Amino acid sequence: MMAAPVESVCKPSAERSPFSATSFQKKSRSKLISIPGTRPSVQNGQLLVSTGVTSLDFLLGGGLAVGTVLLIEEDRYDSYSRMILKYFLAEGVVCRHELFVAAAQDNPDDILQELPAPILDDVAIHKPAEQPRLPCETHDSLDSMMIAWRYQNLPKVQSALASSSRFGHYYDVSKTMEPEIRQAAKCHRFYLPEHPTESSTTRSPVLKSYSALLRSLQEVIHREGFDVAASMAPLAAEHRCGAKNVLGFLGGSHIGSLSDRLSSRSPPEFENTTQDISTSLKYFKSSYSSISKSRNILRIGLHSLGSALWDDDLSCHDNPTHRHSLTAFLYGLRALLRSSLSVAVVTVPSHLIQWGLLLTLCFSVTRYDSGL
Template identity: 45%
Template sequence: KRSCEEGPALVFRWRLLLGYGPSVCQDEEDKYSIYSNLLFKYFLAEGIVCGHNLFVASAKEDPADILKELPAPLFDDAHKNQVNEKETAIKSKQESQESMKIAWRYQNLPRIEVSPAASARIGHYYDVSKMVSPELLQSTKWHRFFLPEEMSLHPEIKTCNMTCGYTRLLQSIQRIIYREGFDGSYPQKKQKNILRIGIQSLGSVLWGDDICCTDNPEDIYSLTKFLYVLRGLLRMSLSACIITVPAHLIQNKAIMERVTNLSDTVVGLESFIGSERETNPLYKDYQGLIHVHKIPRLNSLICDVSGTKDLAFRLKRKLFTIERLHLPPDLSDTVSRSSKQDLAESTKLLRSGCGAMAIGKKHLDF
């Protein structure tokens, strides 16, 4: 379910997508692209709940399968009440806390809210453990683009100095936009709707692009050209787009820089699976980190900057949440934090000054 505790990054994205329409936002995939797929599905599920039209493009999975696996929305208010209760419980606990005697200067400091967006909820909630119901799916109008299928369906399309998968995708999107009346430049008679476009793993080899395997791809501008044209299409139409990109595979880092530049919102995911951080007690509550690389500034000279950029996400059984990353209080009985040998390196460095004496000396020695 879309977390009630959404981090600022997603809130911004949501606001942007819902409010302004045309936008490109980009997820850099985590190493095994588990969580990026999850975000991808959240985006599409939100479209279903809001009654938007969907356009799903993939070179790997059949779009129909992707849609079937979307998380189920929670419509009832039961959960919200639950969340509210939890919040009030936390608050009252905070207030009842006795005043600080010694560290009194911290008394009036604002408490760090782990879940910054708890009060301003946007969008809907979803249950990751359940799939969206077929009825809901049927009531949604959606379009598919499955590259292998497309290649055999329209073999006549010429490729104009861009990787041919990209060309076909662009033509397909353009066709939908014009045919279904998402084209904002011509006033449409019928009810206006929003087209949500989701493109999975853009830039992977399955699209026919070789930026993932060599430093000097045959056509280094293929992907950026595609994004440029796509951006133009989106700006002219009532649509929003999410793209996941396997950034860790792209060999030439300049490409990623350009892609970032061409997008409105860029969010990177770093999952702990397989990395040494997985076993690090500092991160034991989380499944990965979220890096906000770019936040859109539309109609403004400056952008809204969130309070902290240290965001982490966790996936509970039903809930995907994004939280501020903070050090947990050390409540152990041991003399100091330094007794935990494998905390993050940074904390090791920090404490090496003051903690050095405490390490290793178990007895007070005079």
């Protein structure tokens, strides 16, 4: 009689690693999704990520809300704005977020190589957990602890949170990030000269270079599953056609069997409806599987958008021919990010732009003046 409950208690704990054998779970205060390197906003519960600059996070009200765009007006020599962009990307590397870097001037790889080195207190983030030492090994080091020697044999406990799940880090600009840390992050690159775009002859509202970038972004967001996950996130204002409710009823396997049954038993007159249902269920199924994957944040860094190297004459002429191109791109970007687990930092050389462009499309605009 007693064996069954004991077995059921013991079984899951035996499957776990020895370090997580405790069944004690603290009652969590928030029911929001938890992704390393994010936290909910104190004001409105929006999911925030750090810009990498702790003081800038404070100015923005805690951090950058996921699904928004931060536009940075470049300083004249692009030294401070570039630094902010690098901090933003470095923060993503430390938090194991995915990155998307787009540039026209420098190769994105060059930007990634210049990332500042994080100041981490737990250097061993990529090393396996320390094994508890055997008593015989400690003989040599007995003298190392004079007073508190009784604690010598106790395994070292990491009492602070692992730095990858903390919010906001500090960086040493004088050093660059070690390649091992940098290469651990998944990074998507968009370097405009490698994406040949024929000069636009059709009068489309968005330049070829911008639409290529937007398409590439869209593809990454769809492929890596950053889009659907957002329907579960509290930040999305509108949930897509009640997808959440359907998913609440049906597990992933149920959806599959149900759609099979529907398609096999359908009378011909209901074929179309059944097809619709089964395709929509397939959609839900695929979205469900991508949700059940571990969620992550995509950090998008777009460098010097609107400069002449992006084929844009916005910064060259007082009366540019593509005057709405950047604006249209920003609209598209905002719409794309709004329903995704991604966040963008865009730098724009606004000191070159003569045409009075209203950059009110972005969530927040930060202007940097270089102190020269």
